[in-house]
Amino acid sequence: MATTKIARATRRAFAVHLLAWYEANQRDLPWRRDASDPYRVWIAEILLQQTQVVTAIPYYERFLARFPNVRALASARLDDVLKAWEGAGYYARARNLQRAAQEIVARFDGTIPSTVTELRALPGIGRYTAGAIASIAFHREAAAVDGNAMRVLCRVFAIRHAPRRARTQTELWQLAESLLPRGRAGEFNQALMELGATVCAPRQPACDVCPLARACAARRLGLQAKLPAKTAQRQLPHHHVAIGVIWKGKRLLIARRRDNQLLGGLWEFPGGHRKRGETLAACVAREVREELGIEIAVGEEWATRRHAYSHFRITLHAFDCRWVRGRPRALGCAAWRWVVPDELTQYAFPAANRQLIAKLTQPKSHATR
Numbered sequence: 001m002a003t004t005k006i007a008r009a010t011r012r013a014f015a016v017h018l019l020a021w022y023e024a025n026q027r028d029l030p031w032r033r034d035a036s037d038p039y040r041v042w043i044a045e046i047l048l049q050q051t052q053v054v055t056a057i058p059y060y061e062r063f064l065a066r067f068p069n070v071r072a073l074a075s076a077r078l079d080d081v082l083k084a085w086e087g088a089g090y091y092a093r094a095r096n097l098q099r100a101a102q103e104i105v106a107r108f109d110g111t112i113p114s115t116v117t118e119l120r121a122l123p124g125i126g127r128y129t130a131g132a133i134a135s136i137a138f139h140r141e142a143a144a145v146d147g148n149a150m151r152v153l154c155r156v157f158a159i160r161h162a163p164r165r166a167r168t169q170t171e172l173w174q175l176a177e178s179l180l181p182r183g184r185a186g187e188f189n190q191a192l193m194e195l196g197a198t199v200c201a202p203r204q205p206a207c208d209v210c211p212l213a214r215a216c217a218a219r220r221l222g223l224q225a226k227l228p229a230k231t232a233q234r235q236l237p238h239h240h241v242a243i244g245v246i247w248k249g250k251r252l253l254i255a256r257r258r259d260n261q262l263l264g265g266l267w268e269f270p271g272g273h274r275k276r277g278e279t280l281a282a283c284v285a286r287e288v289r290e291e292l293g294i295e296i297a298v299g300e301e302w303a304t305r306r307h308a309y310s311h312f313r314i315t316l317h318a319f320d321c322r323w324v325r326g327r328p329r330a331l332g333c334a335a336w337r338w339v340v341p342d343e344l345t346q347y348a349f350p351a352a353n354r355q356l357i358a359k360l361t362q363p364k365s366h367a368t369r
């Protein structure tokens with residue numbers, strides 16, 4: 001459906017019903033308590049990009065307590081930012097938050113800009129986040145279309161193309177912009193997303209209590225289960241990664257990933273992807289030599305963990321290893337440290353490594369050498 005074909009009365013009714021419903025039904029979420037603070041809105045929106053609301057709340061509160069404003073975030077150590085983000089995943093979000101905060105301090109004297117154009121020029125802020133900050137915190141007439149809003153729009157207006165297609169995206173954003181009620185864009189955007197999150201769920205939408213039920217084409221045509229159209233799922237590649245828990249006496253070797261790598265800035269047990277035809281044990285020894293320039297003795301496979309990232313899956317094989325010779329050098333990593341197991345919790349690790357740390361720090365789980 002082309003946006004221009006939606007009558008003004010229909011657009012007005014859409015907004016009136018949606019906003020009335022939102023006023024009565026919105027969830028009490030911490031970032032809504034001070035929605036005029038763009039810093040809070042920004043942190044919440046970045047967290048919510050790939051994290052469920054329930055999971056995001058404690059992260060949001062901890063992050064705000066640790067870095068209460070742009071300047072505090074800009075001047076923090078990256079290690080501390082990543083530690084505060086540890087477990088939330090998609091760590092590029094945390095690195096970009098800090099880079100953007102530094103840019104805001106440098107270019108805007110610490111004041112978050114208010115226009116979509118200025119916001120989009122900052123690291124990690126795309127069209128959606130810019131629209132959300134501009135409309136919610138600065139009351140700009142900007143649309144913000146996340147996955148929840150897309151689902152509602154696809155259903156109400158019976159948009160049958162996959163929403164991730166570029167042409168469908170254009171249509172959805174134009175549609176959202178055409179529906180914005182003057183002066184209430186922030187509330188409208190939040191209401192649309194809230195409806196998608198709580199009523200117009202991916203499976204079994206609660207059409208009986210939906211404020212848009214009368215206008216909804218999917219409901220009228222019985223297409224709720226078919227819309228939005230699904231994009232064909234790709235089979236994710238799977239890799240075997242071998243890592244070494246390398247002991248030297250009572251201490252363990254950890255390495256920090258380079259900033260330009262996936263999970264950049266996080267600490268990990270050294271290792272990497274197994275090459276074709278290589279044994280896992282040989283892989284650990286080679287990776288450690290390449291990454292840190294030391295020789296190790298590779299012992300038993302001590303733990304195996306599976307982990308899924310957005311674009312691939314891994315099986316992580318952790319080997320019990322012993323340092324043999326050489327002083328570590330940061331050849332393929334950003335830094336390295338020898339630490340005792342109790343110190344591991346001071347560093348930010350990816351999820352798969354954290355499971356190993358939990359095992360390592362369990363009483364009697366692992367004898368030190």
Ligand code: SF4
Nearest residue numbers: 200205207210213216
């Ligand atoms: S009527 Fe049903 S399908 Fe349509 S927007 Fe409401 S909840 Fe979604």
